[in-house]
Amino acid sequence: MHEERPAERLDFIRQIVADDVATGKPVVTRFPPEPNGFLHIGHAKAICLDFGIAREFGGRCHLRFDDTNPLKEEQRYIDGIKEDLRWLGFDWGEHEYHASAYFDQLYAWAQTLIRSGKAYVCDLSAAEMRDRRGTLTAPGVESPHRNRPIEESLDLFERMKKGEFPDGARTLRAKIDMASPNLNLRDPVMYRILHATHPRTGDAWCIYPTYDWAHGQSDSIEGITHSLCTLEFEDHRPLYDWFLEQLGVHRPRQIEFARLNIERTIVTKRKLLTLVEGGHVRGWDDPRMPTLRGLRRRGCPPEAIVEFCAGVGITKFNSRTDPVLLENAVRAQLNRAAPRVMGVVDPLKVVIENFPEDATETFEAVNNPEDPSAGTRTVPFSRELWIEREDFMEDAPKKFFRLAPGREVRLRSAYFVTCVGVEKDASGNVTELRCTYDPATRGGDSPDGRKVKGTLHWVSARHALDAEVRLYEPLFTKANPEDVEAGEEFLVNLNPESERIVAGAKVEPSLAGARPGDRFQFERIGYFCVDPDATPERLVFNRTATLRETAKKAVEAGQG
RNA sequence: UGGGGAUUGGUGUAACGGUAGCACAACUGACUCUGGAUCAGUUUGUCUAGGUUCGAAUCCUAGAUCCCCAGCCA
Numbered sequence: 001m002h003e004e005r006p007a008e009r010l011d012f013i014r015q016i017v018a019d020d021v022a023t024g025k026p027v028v029t030r031f032p033p034e035p036n037g038f039l040h041i042g043h044a045k046a047i048c049l050d051f052g053i054a055r056e057f058g059g060r061c062h063l064r065f066d067d068t069n070p071l072k073e074e075q076r077y078i079d080g081i082k083e084d085l086r087w088l089g090f091d092w093g094e095h096e097y098h099a100s101a102y103f104d105q106l107y108a109w110a111q112t113l114i115r116s117g118k119a120y121v122c123d124l125s126a127a128e129m130r131d132r133r134g135t136l137t138a139p140g141v142e143s144p145h146r147n148r149p150i151e152e153s154l155d156l157f158e159r160m161k162k163g164e165f166p167d168g169a170r171t172l173r174a175k176i177d178m179a180s181p182n183l184n185l186r187d188p189v190m191y192r193i194l195h196a197t198h199p200r201t202g203d204a205w206c207i208y209p210t211y212d213w214a215h216g217q218s219d220s221i222e223g224i225t226h227s228l229c230t231l232e233f234e235d236h237r238p239l240y241d242w243f244l245e246q247l248g249v250h251r252p253r254q255i256e257f258a259r260l261n262i263e264r265t266i267v268t269k270r271k272l273l274t275l276v277e278g279g280h281v282r283g284w285d286d287p288r289m290p291t292l293r294g295l296r297r298r299g300c301p302p303e304a305i306v307e308f309c310a311g312v313g314i315t316k317f318n319s320r321t322d323p324v325l326l327e328n329a330v331r332a333q334l335n336r337a338a339p340r341v342m343g344v345v346d347p348l349k350v351v352i353e354n355f356p357e358d359a360t361e362t363f364e365a366v367n368n369p370e371d372p373s374a375g376t377r378t379v380p381f382s383r384e385l386w387i388e389r390e391d392f393m394e395d396a397p398k399k400f401f402r403l404a405p406g407r408e409v410r411l412r413s414a415y416f417v418t419c420v421g422v423e424k425d426a427s428g429n430v431t432e433l434r435c436t437y438d439p440a441t442r443g444g445d446s447p448d449g450r451k452v453k454g455t456l457h458w459v460s461a462r463h464a465l466d467a468e469v470r471l472y473e474p475l476f477t478k479a480n481p482e483d484v485e486a487g488e489e490f491l492v493n494l495n496p497e498s499e500r501i502v503a504g505a506k507v508e509p510s511l512a513g514a515r516p517g518d519r520f521q522f523e524r525i526g527y528f529c530v531d532p533d534a535t536p537e538r539l540v541f542n543r544t545a546t547l548r549e550t551a552k553k554a555v556e557a558g559q560g
Numbered sequence: 561u562g563g564g565g566a567u568u569g570g571u572g573u574a575a576c577g578g579u580a581g582c583a584c585a586a587c588u589g590a591c592u593c594u595g596g597a598u599c600a601g602u603u604u605g606u607c608u609a610g611g612u613u614c615g616a617a618u619c620c621u622a623g624a625u626c627c628c629c630a631g632c633c634a
Binding site: 009011032033034066068069071072125129134136140167168170173182184189191210211212214215236256263269270311314317320321322329401402411412413414443444445452521524525548549 | 561562563564565566567570571572573574575582583584585592593594595596597598626627628629630631632633634
């Protein structure tokens with residue numbers, strides 16, 4: 001065996017699996033998405049667990065589409081889920097399955113249960129059934145059809161399948177216990193009538209199994225050993241086990257863990273769909289969305305997501321993770337891999353008075369100080385430059401290590417420059433800086449050993465490329481977006497400033513060939529990713545993450 | 561007020577009756593042609609009350625708080 005070694009500290013699920021493996025049991029897990037939306041970072045946690053355990057313990061992990069509700073499921077979601085899974089770095093090999101492929105078996109097993117008196121066809125409407133279900137504290141009332149003859153149920157069930165009844169007219173129910181304190185055991189529905197076209201089975205069926213009836217049986221058919229799911233299914237486990245026991249088939253073990261929650265974001269497919277359909281975001285792949293395609297468009301490397309999931313761990317504690325954990329994983333990854341470039345988000349013109357009008361010089365700039373093999377690139381320098389507006393302050397405190405009248409700074413990879421003048425418009429806004437450069441400092445060092453405290457990024461005005469930059473903040477203003485007053489919905493907590501578009505950014509000419517998906521570090525600013533909206537004429541960058549911002553604090557401290 | 565789960569620094573997690581540890585955040589300092597990175601260091605915690613024990617985050621009792629369940633969704 002050449003399985004990857006599990007971490008020395010095993011979470012409670014890996015502990016269980018390890019114990020089972022020690023007794024010689026195989027490991028087969030599954031990731032069972034319903035194709036009714038795209039995957040989000042909460043799924044990533046489950047994916048890393050399901051696929052991770054299989055890999056670590058020398059087992060396998062199945063990808064199974066839980067496609068039992070044709071009303072909500074679509075082929076594009078099936079395709080999208082596979083695409084996202086591959087992007088994340090997981091491979092299910094030959095093991096792609098669909099619950100819908102088990103419909104025949106499920107139907108036959110349902111007949112088995114009817115024959116053994118464990119299931120019956122019920123004619124109650126949804127409303128009637130609800131009325132008889134009882135409450136959390138009061139037992140339910142048995143259906144009048146509960147004890148109808150087995151032959152009658154068998155016949156009715158077959159006619160349900162043949163399409164003789166309209167939607168909702170009848171259901172097949174398990175006969176368990178209407179007085180059970182666990183509501184899931186109060187004769188749960190196994191089949192409902194749905195005259196709907198299924199993405200895979202087309203119109204072959206008009207009755208569809210419910211989750212409870214389909215899931216455990218699908219697990220069993222595939223020989224799943226450990227069926228991992230989230231906490232809300234804990235109450236379903238007795239039912240999961242009950243069906244399998246009645247059938248006398250292979251019994252996987254269901255184990256539940258806490259789902260992922262992140263502050264100021266939502267990870268509920270239904271609510272994400274609301275954001276998309278309500279036009280609150282650009283779509284499922286909006287860079288603010290916690291979907292895998294959103295994160296991808298934002299510029300988040302898949303490795304960072306995997307690392308984040310590993311850091312979050314697996315427990316049964318209902319936590320709400322600080323998004324900086326994700327951000328940090330992103331920075332760690334990008335710091336290692338992203339090439340550095342210079343881009344100015346809020347440009348302020350600088351004229352180098354003692355630099356010749358028409359001259360252009362070039363410098364070799366390091367592409368990635370963290371990775372010498374990344375090489376260098378050429379950046380042009382000329383008399384007129386752009387620098388970041390916030391890198392200049394007229395009345396600067398001592399700790400402001402940037403440009404101010406009379407102060408000298410280094411332009412990254414280029415020259416030392418000194419501010420000798422400030423131009424302003426009628427209302428007193430700074431419109432241009434006049435500077436001089438020291439030719440002896442070419443390359444960024446002074447032969448006389450003179451030191452400067454600050455280094456600024458810059459772009460040659462004549463060579464600059466125009467770009468649009470999109471700056472992102474969390475989508476919600478509250479740590480828990482679901483925290484609303486009675487009668488309100490989570491949309492009231494949307495952050496109106498979650499996206500800020502800056503149209504007039506200037507970036508260095510080496511970015512001319514950048515393609516959507518390319519990731520860069522704009523030195524001193526942050527990590528950016530080329531958006532699919534970019535055209536050859538106009539680049540568009542999404543800010544993936546800022547650099548750690550101790551600078552701002554230092555300045556504030558200096559001012560205070 | 562039925563049933564099922566949970567509770568360890570700011571956040572996420574370890575410790576399986578024997579020194580409460582790790583990561584991130586925060587803060588100090590060093591270094592630096594990114595106020596980034598890196599390096600060194602510091603601060604902060606067992607939900608409460610009893611009990612068992614030489615010794616309790618861990619075992620027992622009682623309580624508090626939070627989450628999930630009354631879809632023919634998953």
